[in-house]
Amino acid sequence: MFAAQHAGRYARQSLITQYNQLTGANLIVMIDAIFAHNMTLLEELLFDADPEMPLHLLLASPGGDGEAAIRMVRSMQQRCTELTVIVPDMAKSAATLLCLGADHIVMGPNGDLGPVDPQFQFHGGLAGAKELVAAIDEAEARVRVAPDTFPLFANLLAEVNMIMVQQARSALARSQALVDEALRCRTGDQTDEQVRALAEQLEGPLIGESKSHSAVISAGYAQSLGLPVETPDLSSDQWRLVWNLWTRYYTLGCWPAGQTAVYEGARASHIQSPQGM
Template identity: 30%
Template sequence: MDLFQLFWLLIFALSLWPILRQQRTERLRLKVMGQIQRARNSRIITLIHRQESWGLLGLLGRRFISIEDSEKVLRAIRTTPPDLPIDLILHTPGGLVLAAEQIAQALRRHPARVSVFVPHYAMSGGTLIALAADEIWMDDNAVLGPVDPQLGQWPAASIVRAVEQKDRNRVDDETLIMADMARKALAQVRDLVTDILGDHLPPERAAQVADYLTQGHWTHDYPLDCRRLQEWGLPVRCGLPAAIYALMDLYPQAPERRPSVQYVPLPQPAPAGWLRRQRDGEG
């Protein structure tokens, strides 16, 4: 083999390496998911959005809740036996309201118990999905967020307030149309969230919490931790099983040339301990 052939062989190997690494990671993910699934006697579904490298060139992709996501999640829910609980592991910045609503309503219709696990954050549409579960498990530092609708880059509530504060004759037609759409969006999302919260809260309290979440009382990225949600009366548990963190370790962010965060790992209890206790019925 001459130097030229060796050079092209090296290029081929370097191109193939990201694909092989990704396939190995996928196998490990399925293995851990299978362990959790057997331990909890449930159907494990993941909706995890991370910036990961993919393809021959290691290109980066950043994802949000999409129609494609809702199609896959709905298919997973539809093929789950009605008496089998569903555990959804959720890590997302949000996405399309339509897709999030489809997933939330499908989870509500599942006859068996539905649990959502939030290891880091589930904002916007992710929060809408979490609210549809029978119980929400959150890391002590994990957060949900408001679900107030956004029109383009602007919050719907802010568009309405801006128009209300100006002389109507000095507002252009396009802005008036946006304000009309914003009012409709606010009403639609408030009604949806009120309906979902009605599964957990009395009607008056459900309407009050829905107003907090949908009507622009905070910025769209305002963090709501597990204790705040518990105070509202939602079925939230602070703390996650170790196996959930083990699974999240298999969804790494794309590597950087210089890591922004580094630390020396300390010994941690193996997830198998929690899995064994689950099998023995100890919690």
């Protein structure tokens, strides 16, 4: 009865095992927003990982906390010979930061990175730091011109307090440093000068020039920025296994993110609904 009730879980783990046998890597799956309280779930997939094997992460995430992303990628890099992040759909914001710390980034036809725009949990969803600060600045400007509009904007922003605004400003100010820290997580030979040069090259596209959290950074654009992005052979057995897995997670209600969260590997499996079930 237990096996029947969890047949979908066993089928996914069987696909993960097939992927591991085919590639000689250790594949884990993370589909979730990135925050510090998720670290333990990721560690459950890593605590017995063989550090003499490559680690592949199937990642889908709208973003979250950049500091948590750095912690996650550092932890993964300590458990492998090299880290590959596979992006079948999108890995935005903090998830893009996590990708910057990988040795290889494999982006499918729908794969999409995004600006490093810190996210905050707000009203059961995520709010971008840029949008939060922009909303406050816009409200202040309008009230300055038309003081009688103060009640309107006070009502619209009633649940935004100054601590949240300051946290958003602080997170934005640290974005460039986080990009630099993520790049330094990579294995292989890279000098301080090379890291700094790449971080400076990424500052505009990933931080300064982006107007929206939803801005798209495609595989080709990411390659042009100097990132180690690869596109898969879509007819290969490896990609067929990845896509077979991804469709199973999608039909579980794992995407768009913010619904069911997944932390899964060949031996560990944690599926969490928004209600914590």
